Amino acid sequence: MLERIQSERTQPDRTMIEIRDVTRSYGAFKALDNASLSIREGEFFSLLGPSGCGKTTLLRMIAGFDTPTSGSIAVDGQPMDGIPANRRPTNMVFQSYAIFPHLNVEQNVAYGLRRLRLDAGEEKRRVEEALAQVSLTGLGKRRATELSGGQRQRVALARALVMRPKVLLLDEPLSALDKKLREQMQVELRRLQQAVGITFVLVTHDQYEALAMSDRIAVMFGGRIAQVASPKEIYQRPVNRQVADFLGGMNFVKAEIVEENGASLVLDTLGFGRVKTDKPKAFVRNGGNATLGIRPERLRVLWDNATAKFEVAGKVVERHYFGEITHLIVEIPGLEKPLSVTETNDFGADDIPVGTSIRLGYDPEALVAMAD
Amino acid sequence: MTAIRRFLPGWLSSYAVLYLLFLYLPVIFLPIFSINTAATPKFPLSGVTLHWYEDLPRTPALIDATWNSLIVGVSAAILSTVLGILAARSITRYRYPGRRPINGLIMAPLVLPEVIVAISMLLVMLQLGLSLSLFTVVLGHVLVCIPYSMTVLTSGFEGFDRSLEEASADLGESAFGTFRRVTLPMVAPAIISSLLVCFTISLDEFIIAFFLTGTEATLPIYIWGQLRFAAKLPGVLALGTLLLFASFLLMTVAEILRRRAARRTQNEGGLYA
Numbered sequence: 001m002l003e004r005i006q007s008e009r010t011q012p013d014r015t016m017i018e019i020r021d022v023t024r025s026y027g028a029f030k031a032l033d034n035a036s037l038s039i040r041e042g043e044f045f046s047l048l049g050p051s052g053c054g055k056t057t058l059l060r061m062i063a064g065f066d067t068p069t070s071g072s073i074a075v076d077g078q079p080m081d082g083i084p085a086n087r088r089p090t091n092m093v094f095q096s097y098a099i100f101p102h103l104n105v106e107q108n109v110a111y112g113l114r115r116l117r118l119d120a121g122e123e124k125r126r127v128e129e130a131l132a133q134v135s136l137t138g139l140g141k142r143r144a145t146e147l148s149g150g151q152r153q154r155v156a157l158a159r160a161l162v163m164r165p166k167v168l169l170l171d172e173p174l175s176a177l178d179k180k181l182r183e184q185m186q187v188e189l190r191r192l193q194q195a196v197g198i199t200f201v202l203v204t205h206d207q208y209e210a211l212a213m214s215d216r217i218a219v220m221f222g223g224r225i226a227q228v229a230s231p232k233e234i235y236q237r238p239v240n241r242q243v244a245d246f247l248g249g250m251n252f253v254k255a256e257i258v259e260e261n262g263a264s265l266v267l268d269t270l271g272f273g274r275v276k277t278d279k280p281k282a283f284v285r286n287g288g289n290a291t292l293g294i295r296p297e298r299l300r301v302l303w304d305n306a307t308a309k310f311e312v313a314g315k316v317v318e319r320h321y322f323g324e325i326t327h328l329i330v331e332i333p334g335l336e337k338p339l340s341v342t343e344t345n346d347f348g349a350d351d352i353p354v355g356t357s358i359r360l361g362y363d364p365e366a367l368v369a370m371a372d
Numbered sequence: 373m374t375a376i377r378r379f380l381p382g383w384l385s386s387y388a389v390l391y392l393l394f395l396y397l398p399v400i401f402l403p404i405f406s407i408n409t410a411a412t413p414k415f416p417l418s419g420v421t422l423h424w425y426e427d428l429p430r431t432p433a434l435i436d437a438t439w440n441s442l443i444v445g446v447s448a449a450i451l452s453t454v455l456g457i458l459a460a461r462s463i464t465r466y467r468y469p470g471r472r473p474i475n476g477l478i479m480a481p482l483v484l485p486e487v488i489v490a491i492s493m494l495l496v497m498l499q500l501g502l503s504l505s506l507f508t509v510v511l512g513h514v515l516v517c518i519p520y521s522m523t524v525l526t527s528g529f530e531g532f533d534r535s536l537e538e539a540s541a542d543l544g545e546s547a548f549g550t551f552r553r554v555t556l557p558m559v560a561p562a563i564i565s566s567l568l569v570c571f572t573i574s575l576d577e578f579i580i581a582f583f584l585t586g587t588e589a590t591l592p593i594y595i596w597g598q599l600r601f602a603a604k605l606p607g608v609l610a611l612g613t614l615l616l617f618a619s620f621l622l623m624t625v626a627e628i629l630r631r632r633a634a635r636r637t638q639n640e641g642g643l644y645a
Contacts (some may be wrong), residue, residue: 065538085541098539102557111553112543163543 015077016041016167016199017062022071024057031057033223034071039167039201041076044193046202046210049220050246055203056171058220062201063169064088076166091160092169095176097152099144099159105131106140108155112163130162133192150181157189161196168193170202174209186212207247211235219243227282235295239282240370244293251299251339255292255369257285265369267292270334271312277369284371291370296327296340298366301349301358308361314339316356326350330360402616406609411602413609424610434611437594441575444506444590448513449570455514456521456566463522464529475522482519489515490583497584504586512580517570524569524626528562528633562633568626572619591615 017039024032032054039045047055060066062073064085073080075089091112100108109127118126131137134154139147147155153173160168173189174182190213193200204210210217211231218228219238227239238244241252258274259266265279269292277292302308317338318329326349331338341360343349352358401413409419428434463475481489493512494504502508536558540550578592585593595611598604 063542065541085538086544086546090542092539092542094535094539096533096535098533098535100536100539100554111540112545115544115549159539159543 014041015039016043016075017201018072018074019058019062020072020074022058022061022068022073024054024061024066025069030223032061032068035220035223035225036071037218037225037228039199040215041199042197043215044190044200044202044213046204046214046217047220048204048207048210048217048246050205052222053220054223055205055220059092059169059171059201059203062167063090063092089166090169091163091165091167092171093153093156093160093173095172097156097176099147099152099155101144103144104140105136105142105144105147105155108144109140109158109162111159126162127158130158133161133196134158149177150185153177153185157192161192161198165198167199167201170200172203172205174204175206182209189213211247219246221246236366237278237280237368238293238370239280241291241293244368244370249296249340249342250293251296252337252370253292253294253335255290257288257290260285265290267369271332271339272367275364275367277364277367280369283369286372289372291372293368293370294339294362294366296342299339299341299360299362301328301341301343301347301352302361303347306361308359310364311359311361312339313357313359316352316354316358319350319352319354321350326352328352330358399616402609403613406606406613408606411606413605424606425614427607428610428614431607433589434594437589437591440506440588441591444509444513444581445571445574447510448517448574449567451510452514452517452521452570453525453563453566456518456525457563459518460522460525460529464526464532465534478522479519481516486516486579490580493580494583504584506585506588508584508586509581509590512584513570513574513577516577516580517573520569520573521566524566524630525559525562527630528559528565532558559633561629565626565629565633568622568629572622572626576615576619 015038017037019035019037019039022032022035023030035054035058047058049055057066061068062075062080064080064083078089080088100111103111106127109130110123113123113126127140128137131140134157136151136154136158139151142151144152144155153176156173170189174185177185186209189200193213202210202213211234214231216228216230217234219226219234221242226243227234229237234243235247238247238250241250244250244252253269253271255267255269255275257265258268260279263279264276265283266274266276267290268274272292275292300308302311312332314330314332316328317331320327320329323345325342325344328341328343328349329338330341339360404417405413406424407420407422408417409421409423410417459478463471490512493508493515497504497508497511532555536554537550540554541547545553576592577590578596581590582593582596589597591611595608598608
């Protein structure tokens, strides 16, 4: 439901990139294994996964730098088979930015326009416009070698945007920047994408980056697409332990399936007792057991006499201080692994002595069932 | 131990000085005796003169030899650089079986005895029915120049960020356009460096030219011919001095360009910024 509302807000539901059963093998190794995916027009779409999961391979195949062993890719309804990179309606921002070192900023941005044979005034206007879009106005005459990392990145963006592509591909564009600049660029990239309305496909291994910028995310492992959903859905309702784990901390609790019907599951756990949860769409039971997950920040310390409708009691065994938050490791009787809890420091979680007995409250909505 | 350690720096520097003297002392005699008034190379110098240099442009055989050397040098430089570009690009850009052995084979003339190479080439040329001329010298020089041009060009092409060419293709440029607008301008210093190195080597090369030339002498062959006459020695020394300085200059420029090319091809991406 949420997804539909979101897509109506941005663009009509038109497919921009259609990936059908694409496999890319290198000998016996499959870099991409039968991947299918639809990316909508005007969407900010992220391919998220650890290195070697096939996300870059997929991006390079959309760009035309790599060819699927089998399967097909279509951009804006046009099959891309046999069409070389220089005749595709896509443009790319490279991980290394690939700024031409022998050209200045303006010449870099105008590089692709040269072949369009625009008149001089029009070319200049488009270059100026692209530089303005990435806040580089006035730096046109700078040599590429005189730019900072952040500026190079903007030049790479402007050089691609000036071509007015149907799809902009971004290969880990922020990975070379320091943390602060990276966070600033995340906001800017998102704003830029909404301003130009071009479909963005971003490859990243940084889950926060993907969560912060994307309309939808495809999480990939070992050449396969594990889940495609909105950031919220991916974070709150991961289809399996691998996805849950990759998207940040998650407590996993062994559970026994007591009852399964169309929309819900009833699970028996040692620490959390009997719980009823929504059944995830992709849930396929594997024997009588399942895993119950809860994010560390969805558990909160109950102070003094405070109570919650749902709570578990345990003992603090470790405490780690992270500035704005404190990370507590809490042993719960009956659970084979202690729970991770992150608590903001405004109530003194950073002062709880190790060994203290505490109670943790939680919202049953925060419990997510995953197939084993 | 400590005593050895204390003396070692002193010994090492005297060794270094001796080593450099051994390398360059004979070379230094060349310009010194070339300005001696006496025809015999002997200390003390009997007087200082530029007379031997003034005589050089008045020797028609020398002018001819210079022209021959220039023709051979320029042709050999261009040919070996073109071949070197192709080979260096293939070696640095692609991964294929046999890449290392091929590289080794191309570099081999560097360590083969030149006399043997020259004789074998002579045999092949005669078998092919080619009459000996400057052209056959060029062929021989290409063989010995390619290892040098390969070395210079590989160091220029190595580390060439492949994504630069991909970026060009991505922006709509054809393969040829990419080569012209990105690859060539970036490796131009390496190419010029290779041309200079090959030209210098060809200019100074004697054995192969000696075997493969017909009646036309190149500069080293001319010098060799002059050595038979004691009276011509000062002229030879003067000519040798000029060749020495020319080679030194060309090699220095070539090395500066090679380093510039190597620096340029490393993409100064965000990682270093």
